[in-house]
Amino acid sequence: MNKLIAKEVSGDVAHQYVEQLKNLVYQGSLAIVEIGRLLLIFRNEKLFIQLGHESFERFISDSDFGFAPKTAYAFCRIYEVYVMKFKMSEEDLALVAWSKLQALAPIVSDKEKDEAMEWLEKAKSMGSGDFYDAVAEQRHSRGVKDRPPYPKIRLCKTCHKWTVTFDDGSSCICI
Numbered sequence: 001m002n003k004l005i006a007k008e009v010s011g012d013v014a015h016q017y018v019e020q021l022k023n024l025v026y027q028g029s030l031a032i033v034e035i036g037r038l039l040l041i042f043r044n045e046k047l048f049i050q051l052g053h054e055s056f057e058r059f060i061s062d063s064d065f066g067f068a069p070k071t072a073y074a075f076c077r078i079y080e081v082y083v084m085k086f087k088m089s090e091e092d093l094a095l096v097a098w099s100k101l102q103a104l105a106p107i108v109s110d111k112e113k114d115e116a117m118e119w120l121e122k123a124k125s126m127g128s129g130d131f132y133d134a135v136a137e138q139r140h141s142r143g144v145k146d147r148p149p150y151p152k153i154r155l156c157k158t159c160h161k162w163t164v165t166f167d168d169g170s171s172c173i174c175i
Contacts, residue, residue, distance in 0.1 A: 025097075026094050026095070027094075029093065029094035029095075029096075029097070029098055030090055030091070030094045032075055032078070032098045033078065033079060033082075033083065033090045033093050033094065034090065035075050036075035036076050036077075036078050036079030036080075036083075037079050037083070039060075039072050039075055039076050039079075040076045040079050040080065042056065042059065043056045043076060056069070056072070057069040060072045074098075074102045075098075077102070077105050078093070078098060078101045078102060078105060081101075081105045081108065081109050082101060082105075082116075085109070086108075086113050086116055086117075087113075088120075095124060096120060096123045096124055097123075097128075100123040100128070100131060101123070103131075103132060103135045104119055104120070104123060104135060106139070107119065107135065107138050107139065108120075122134060133152060151164050151165060151166050152164070152165045152166075
């Protein structure tokens, strides 16, 4: 199926494509978790030295993996937090986008498993924009009591300018 279809596509075909996409994304997510496991072994056991690299970062940079050391560390962190700490299966993790797992790792890493699982359910059920807003609010409210809700910043689809909204009218009027 190498052709791009420029004409009409039936609803059945569109649904088949969506299922194919979901399956490919799931398989890619499984691969990312496994990549994290292998990178963690290389990092922790310093196997990169046996291949002539002075550091883990240099190993990633010199190898033709197609990602930066920062991404390698993110993959390692996902494996450490969700598989090693919370004993989640790779199959369950693959149901959540790796970018959401990465964003959530600093929040849940010091939590109990029940709270981490609640956050993972949010990651599965929320759209990306709402999820990242919730994560940002959680990050910014750490250690702050009675902090007002985090504002929402969106690009207006009509005028293409930024809008800032506050859910509870908590904007400052000091200026």
